[in-house]
Amino acid sequence: MDDLVQQAMAKWPNVPDCYGWLGLDARGDWYMRDDQTQALGTFTQSKGSRLQHEKLIAFIGRNYACDKQGHWYFQNGPQRVYVELEATPWVWRLQPDGTIHAHTGMPVRMQRCIMDEHGRVYLDTEQGFGLLHTQDVVQAADLVEAGLWVPQAVPARELPKRFGYVRSPQQSAVAQVKT
Incomplete structure (x- = not known):
């Protein structure tokens, strides 16, 4: 995990978790899912916008982890952004x-x-x-x-x-x- 992410987590320990906004498809592509996309259904029904910015994708990859319950997430600074999986983590x-x-x-x-x-x-x-x-x-x-x-x-x-x-x-x- 990036040092800046760990520092942000220590500085702001009580930021609420985020659900439904990020997905990983079966081809290894990341998708951003806004409110409108989420209203259309689950990740398998409505993926959203495929991320293409290489540095953002690399940042997500470096800060991608799993909690004790088997929920995969991207640690975005102090906020944990849980990932919807089309297939596997x-x-x-x-x-x-x-x-x-x-x-x-x-x-x-x-x-x-x-x-x-x-x-x-x-x-x-x-x-x-x-x-x-x-x-x-x-x-x-x-x-x-x-x-x-x-x-x-x-x-x-x-x-x-x-x-x-x-x-x-x-x-x-x-x-x-x-x-």
Whole structure:
């Protein structure tokens, strides 16, 4: 996490959390979701505006983390901005040399390969759990055929619980208020 972010958190410890305004899609792209976009439905129904500013995207990536409940967020100075996930908290890119990078650019090492009933490929890494980018599935298939990756079958509905992440912190927060 950036030093300036940590300093802001110490200076203003009681800034309210923000829900619904930021989303991460299944291709590793960040989306800003204003009130109008949120009124149209969940993140999977209405994504919002794709972020394209490289420095902002890098800032979000450096300050992206998870709380104890499995809610992923971007620490924006003193404010925690919870992220709506289209699929998983990480989107992995398989490089031509076989290495794996996160959607944030960080290199990671795979611990195991997962495949759901729809043929989507996921990787569990030391950094966490994520979806393999669709453009990299052919290269992954080559690794499976070569015996280098052995996917385990896991139903898609079980992935969030098994790997400890919440796709919609906003819906989770609303549900907690109702109980």
